[in-house]
Amino acid sequence: MRDLRQLPKAHLHVHLECAVRWTTLAEIATANGVVLPDVWAAGGHVFELGFRQFADHGMLVRDCLRRPEDFTRIAREFCADETREGVGYVEVTFTAAAHGERLGSLEMPLEAVIRGLREGQAAHGIEWRLILDHSRRRSVQRAWRTLDLARGYHADGVIGMGMAGEESYPLAPFAEVLDAATAAGVHLIHHAGEFGGPDSIREALQVGHAERLGHGIRALEDSVLVAELRARGVPLEVCPSSNVALRASASLASHPLPRLLEAGLMVTLNTDVPATIGTNLTQEYTRMRETFGLDDRVLADLALAVSTHRSRRRGRRSVCARPSTAGGHSPQGDQGGSLSPGPAVAMAPRLPTKSHLVFIYVSDNQRMTLLDFRPANPGQLAAIGAAAWLIGSLIHVLAVLAPIGLVLLLIAGLAWLVRPRTRTTYWRGRPVELTDDSRTAAHRLYRALFRR
Ligand SMILES: [Zn+2]
Numbered sequence: 374m375r376d377l378r379q380l381p382k383a384h385l386h387v388h389l390e391c392a393v394r395w396t397t398l399a400e401i402a403t404a405n406g407v408v409l410p411d412v413w414a415a416g417g418h419v420f421e422l423g424f425r426q427f428a429d430h431g432m433l434v435r436d437c438l439r440r441p442e443d444f445t446r447i448a449r450e451f452c453a454d455e456t457r458e459g460v461g462y463v464e465v466t467f468t469a470a471a472h473g474e475r476l477g478s479l480e481m482p483l484e485a486v487i488r489g490l491r492e493g494q495a496a497h498g499i500e501w502r503l504i505l506d507h508s509r510r511r512s513v514q515r516a517w518r519t520l521d522l523a524r525g526y527h528a529d530g531v532i533g534m535g536m537a538g539e540e541s542y543p544l545a546p547f548a549e550v551l552d553a554a555t556a557a558g559v560h561l562i563h564h565a566g567e568f569g570g571p572d573s574i575r576e577a578l579q580v581g582h583a584e585r586l587g588h589g590i591r592a593l594e595d596s597v598l599v600a601e602l603r604a605r606g607v608p609l610e611v612c613p614s615s616n617v618a619l620r621a622s623a624s625l626a627s628h629p630l631p632r633l634l635e636a637g638l639m640v641t642l643n644t645d646v647p648a649t650i651g652t653n654l655t656q657e658y659t660r661m662r663e664t665f666g667l668d669d670r671v672l673a674d675l676a677l678a679v680s681t682h683r684s685r686r687r688g689r690r691s692v693c694a695r696p697s698t699a700g701g702h703s704p705q706g707d708q709g710g711s712l713s714p715g716p717a718v719a720m721a722p723r724l725p726t727k728s729h730l731v732f733i734y735v736s737d738n739q740r741m742t743l744l745d746f747r748p749a750n751p752g753q754l755a756a757i758g759a760a761a762w763l764i765g766s767l768i769h770v771l772a773v774l775a776p777i778g779l780v781l782l783l784i785a786g787l788a789w790l791v792r793p794r795t796r797t798t799y800w801r802g803r804p805v806e807l808t809d810d811s812r813t814a815a816h817r818l819y820r821a822l823f824r825r
Contacts (some may be wrong), residue, residue: 386610391646445484453492508538533560540569571595615645
């Protein structure tokens with residue numbers, strides 16, 4: 374059996390607040406004077422929660438986080454934890470506006486999280502992006518604020534926005550916000566088809582312009598919808614342990630993941646709320662191997678979760694995932710072979726600007742390399758900037774000088790053509806005929822240009 378921790382993975386659906394280490398949470402709670410329930414004090418998670426209990430639980434966790442250093446710390450530790458599980462690229466979800474409103478500064482929590490993620494990246498090399506979520510139960514005003522944050526912090530790694538929470542709350546009230554997000558090039562990734570049926574998925578696609586679906590497991594109840602998702606290549610972020618804990622699925626054994634794969638849907642494996650339910654991404658892969666007997670090839674295909682996808686709407690690169698069919702697999706249990714599904718180039722999220730496109734390359738030797746158009750260091754940035762400035766200046770100078778030169782040439786040519794010829798004057802010591810009217814403008818111009 375290969376160690377699945379070594380498998381390079383992308384993690385697309387994980388909530389930062391539900392990935393906080395229990396020890397860290399206890400320390401932060403103490404520092405902020407928050408008393409945690411007994412079950413938490415024991416450091417244990419409650420595996421079977423149910424959605425309502427889970428939501429209350431989430432609110433309590435959120436309440437512990439108050440100071441900038443709390444957010445920075447959990448983000449930094451998150452990077453360390455993800456790296457340890459073999460995650461090379463993560464899109465982490467954060468409820469920025471809710472914290473901002475609660476703490477009286479809309480920007481503070483997000484900025485603190487970004488700081489922590491940057492520190493984590495510097496220490497561990499993990500590549501990250503942020504998605505800001507908004508609960509469907511909350512106000513449209515807050516949704517606007519979430520969008521404002523997503524737009525304002527795009528250059529800092531915020532790539533998208535998603536509607537989360539109870540799917541019985543419709544998306545229609547947020548239609549304007551979601552339209553504006555689409556227009557602004559903000560990725561839209563909504564929770565749908567977890568508790569809601571196929572209609573919630575259709576709503577996420579039509580009203581929400583969803584490019585990817587959080588969960589989406591109930592798509593299987595509608596074969597027409599399955600065909601549509603397959604044809605459009607909409608990726609599903611499947612989170613089996615979360616589904617069991619929140620009772621969206623009766624058990625792991627009856628989880629629809631194998632049927633989603635059989636249906637040819639784009640399936641990615643995720644944790645959703647790892648600390649809350651006591652799992653991590655390696656554990657999810659292991660559970661899938663043990664529960665469904667998935668071989669290395671299928672597991673590697675799941676890991677190769679992010680690939681190219683074009684948004685039909687705008688023809689841009691988009692977030693996507695697919696079970697890869699790339700070759701190079703080796704049979705299960707072959708310790709000598711590679712767990713990787715062979716060379717394949719995968720592309721992470723479509724971003725509004727091309728300069729931030731990230732490629733994930735999973736090679737034969739199980740190493741995932743992130744190739745990013747962004748300069749890697751300040752020196753490179755300065756060199757690119759200087760070159761761009763030089764080329765730009767040259768083009769600018771040429772663009773300004775060319776028309777002026779052309780006009781001067783034209784004037785000179787015209788003056789030459791209308792040069793007076795009937796009166797004798799001297800040009801470089803030789804006699805030249807000038808017209809009677811030597812005071813004409815043309816004559817004066819001629820004299821100015823050609824006579825010494
Ligand atoms: Zn979720």
